[in-house]
Amino acid sequence: MAKRPRLLIRSYICLSFLAYSLVASHAQTDPLPSWNDIAPKKAILAFVEKVTKEGTSDFVPIEQRIATFDNDGTLWVEQPMYVQMQFILDRVKELAPKHPDWKTTQPFKAVLDGDMKALVASGEKGLLQLMAATHSGVTVDQFQKIVTDWLATARNRRFNRPHNECIYQPMVELLSYLRANGFKTYIVSGGGVEFMRPWTEKAYGVPPEQVVGSSIKTKFELINGKPELMRLPEINFVDDKEGKPVAINQEIGRRPIAAFGNSDGDQQMLEWTAAGFGARLILLVHHTDADREYAYDRQSTVGKLDKALDEANARGWIVVDMKKDWNRIFSFGQ
Amino acid sequence: MAKRPRLLIRSYICLSFLAYSLVASHAQTDPLPSWNDIAPKKAILAFVEKVTKEGTSDFVPIEQRIATFDNDGTLWVEQPMYVQMQFILDRVKELAPKHPDWKTTQPFKAVLDGDMKALVASGEKGLLQLMAATHSGVTVDQFQKIVTDWLATARNRRFNRPHNECIYQPMVELLSYLRANGFKTYIVSGGGVEFMRPWTEKAYGVPPEQVVGSSIKTKFELINGKPELMRLPEINFVDDKEGKPVAINQEIGRRPIAAFGNSDGDQQMLEWTAAGFGARLILLVHHTDADREYAYDRQSTVGKLDKALDEANARGWIVVDMKKDWNRIFSFGQ
Numbered sequence: 001m002a003k004r005p006r007l008l009i010r011s012y013i014c015l016s017f018l019a020y021s022l023v024a025s026h027a028q029t030d031p032l033p034s035w036n037d038i039a040p041k042k043a044i045l046a047f048v049e050k051v052t053k054e055g056t057s058d059f060v061p062i063e064q065r066i067a068t069f070d071n072d073g074t075l076w077v078e079q080p081m082y083v084q085m086q087f088i089l090d091r092v093k094e095l096a097p098k099h100p101d102w103k104t105t106q107p108f109k110a111v112l113d114g115d116m117k118a119l120v121a122s123g124e125k126g127l128l129q130l131m132a133a134t135h136s137g138v139t140v141d142q143f144q145k146i147v148t149d150w151l152a153t154a155r156n157r158r159f160n161r162p163h164n165e166c167i168y169q170p171m172v173e174l175l176s177y178l179r180a181n182g183f184k185t186y187i188v189s190g191g192g193v194e195f196m197r198p199w200t201e202k203a204y205g206v207p208p209e210q211v212v213g214s215s216i217k218t219k220f221e222l223i224n225g226k227p228e229l230m231r232l233p234e235i236n237f238v239d240d241k242e243g244k245p246v247a248i249n250q251e252i253g254r255r256p257i258a259a260f261g262n263s264d265g266d267q268q269m270l271e272w273t274a275a276g277f278g279a280r281l282i283l284l285v286h287h288t289d290a291d292r293e294y295a296y297d298r299q300s301t302v303g304k305l306d307k308a309l310d311e312a313n314a315r316g317w318i319v320v321d322m323k324k325d326w327n328r329i330f331s332f333g334q
Numbered sequence: 335m336a337k338r339p340r341l342l343i344r345s346y347i348c349l350s351f352l353a354y355s356l357v358a359s360h361a362q363t364d365p366l367p368s369w370n371d372i373a374p375k376k377a378i379l380a381f382v383e384k385v386t387k388e389g390t391s392d393f394v395p396i397e398q399r400i401a402t403f404d405n406d407g408t409l410w411v412e413q414p415m416y417v418q419m420q421f422i423l424d425r426v427k428e429l430a431p432k433h434p435d436w437k438t439t440q441p442f443k444a445v446l447d448g449d450m451k452a453l454v455a456s457g458e459k460g461l462l463q464l465m466a467a468t469h470s471g472v473t474v475d476q477f478q479k480i481v482t483d484w485l486a487t488a489r490n491r492r493f494n495r496p497h498n499e500c501i502y503q504p505m506v507e508l509l510s511y512l513r514a515n516g517f518k519t520y521i522v523s524g525g526g527v528e529f530m531r532p533w534t535e536k537a538y539g540v541p542p543e544q545v546v547g548s549s550i551k552t553k554f555e556l557i558n559g560k561p562e563l564m565r566l567p568e569i570n571f572v573d574d575k576e577g578k579p580v581a582i583n584q585e586i587g588r589r590p591i592a593a594f595g596n597s598d599g600d601q602q603m604l605e606w607t608a609a610g611f612g613a614r615l616i617l618l619v620h621h622t623d624a625d626r627e628y629a630y631d632r633q634s635t636v637g638k639l640d641k642a643l644d645e646a647n648a649r650g651w652i653v654v655d656m657k658k659d660w661n662r663i664f665s666f667g668q
Contacts, residue, residue, distance in 0.1 A: 250527070
């Protein structure tokens with residue numbers, strides 16, 4: 001019987017050591033491995049640590065930990081053109097046989113002729129026209145299927161990957177890290193809300209009810225006695241620039257304590273977030289890496305970053321230098 | 335040493351018995367004590383049991399367990415007039431000195447004269463006019479404070495209690511029961527979204543981001559360099575009737591599997607919910623208890639229940655007979 005207690009003691013020491021190792025290894029696990037250990041990463045970690053530490057003046061109750069992320073250029077690649085723009089071009093071509101007038105009417109003509117210059121010239125108004133024409137006339141359920149089917153075969157031209165794989169690994173890690181610390185993560189994008197919802201949960205862990213975006217009007221109708229929501233060719237809301245804080249207030253009803261963007265379209269969301277009381281995390285992704293992704297800012301027609309960059313610099317918001325701050329951009333190894 | 339093991343064994347038996355008792359008492363705890371043990375309650379329990387039972391054909395994954403509740407007349411008392419109407423009346427009187435023209439202009443005149451007949455005659459249009467006039471010209475933060483301050487002193491005339499205490503205890507139990515079974519509970523109300531958000535979390539456990547309602551337009555402005563959302567005197571969206579499924583799709587982006595209402599304003603939400611694939615729980619609260627609350631349906635100007643009642647009967651939706659099905663209506667004992 002003398003050996004038994006010793007064996008037990010040894011097992012106990014062994015188990016304790018194992019437990020300690022597990023705890024220590026957990027504590028050492030880097031939640032943001034694709035971020036280099038320099039200023040932006042340190043600021044993110046410091047922010048999360050202070051707002052989650054009970055009993056301090058910076059502590060934020062869990063239900064108020066709202067973080068909003070732009071999508072195009074902040075979470076996924078927006079070059080050489082917005083993904084939804086590519087969807088629109090493909091869909092115009094698909095629907096063209098039913099609309100012979102499109103051959104002579106802008107901005108449809110530009111799409112069918114492959115005339116990118118004329119297309120860009122049609123501006124936001126043209127984009128919204130194209131969006132209305134290609135996104136309506138179907139039910140919300142049908143549209144969800146159209147988006148899902150398109151996404152399964154469409155590819156980003158440069159990376160030759162499905163668009164929902166061309167997402168920034170450092171930002172995916174950031175989303176997970178914030179959620180692990182009690183944050184509710186939202187997408188607040190100029191993109192169409194029903195264009196995003198079919199795939200954001202799988203790509204980012206953001207469920208449909210936490211996706212806010214631009215929208216067209218829908219109408220409740222009984223079709224053959226079955227209730228349907230028909231998508232109408234009329235813009236309901238443009239969730240860009242001044243629209244972003246409006247939509248955040250309308251759909252979330254709380255002011256975020258953290259906001260992430262990459263362009264002037266995000267400036268007001270960042271301002272609205274920053275103006276709240278208490279600790280804030282405000283971050284812009286600056287595309288500086290032409291080798292691994294793209295380099296663009298003040299002169300770009302897609303994801304223009306000009307005034308927001310000046311404001312970020314003036315106010316000390318975090319500006320991520322993609323080339324310097326991210327050791328990996330995509331999960332597929334770039 | 336002989337007594338020690340026996341003592342240990344006794345303690346063990348004692349603890350086991352205690353643990354068993356706790357488990358048994360937990361299992362026997364009625365999640366809906368204010369509901370009588372008859373058909374509606376049985377149907378609710380059966381529905382929740384089947385959709386939460388993994389491996390069966392009725393099982394619904396947790397992220398799809400969305401339940402939407404109307405507010406006025408479904409969660410809180412809407413008689414003798416909608417609570418928000420009472421707020422409007424009080425606020426018109428408060429603001430009247432700044433608007434001398436209201437003395438001669440309908441529907442404001444009706445409010446100032448206490449002419450309820452003229453007020454009712456102004457209909458939904460009048461209501462929306464009053465809403466715009468009394469709900470705008472302030473920031474969203476200011477409005478939140480106005481609502482909170484008003485609610486602290488306003489009383490339901492019959493029960494002489496704060497409005498946010500005149501809430502149906504059986505429905506509060508139902509909200510909790512659904513959440514305990516993984517449901518996300520939403521309010522989808524014709525009432526103003528910013529009129530509800532300041533108090534729904536405390537009253538119902540429904541956080542601001544899960545409140546959907548009617549709204550007026552807001553505008554992002556820099557006021558003395560500070561970003562503000564100003565409330566404009568213009569209706570943005572009426573979340574009633576056909577508007578309810580539209581708003582559910584816009585803001586939640588998933589079809590509910592359970593929906594609860596009490597009037598014709600909820601009919602389309604119930605239809606939209608019922609038309610989805612799989613098990614559904616569709617319920618109407620029928621106000622049948624003039625002694626403890628109110629009795630009204632087809633002829634009522636407030637919370638009219640006519641067509642939706644016919645449809646409920648035809649389709650076998652649950653119709654709660656307040657008098658028969660609820661053994662308690664309010665937590666304060668009625």
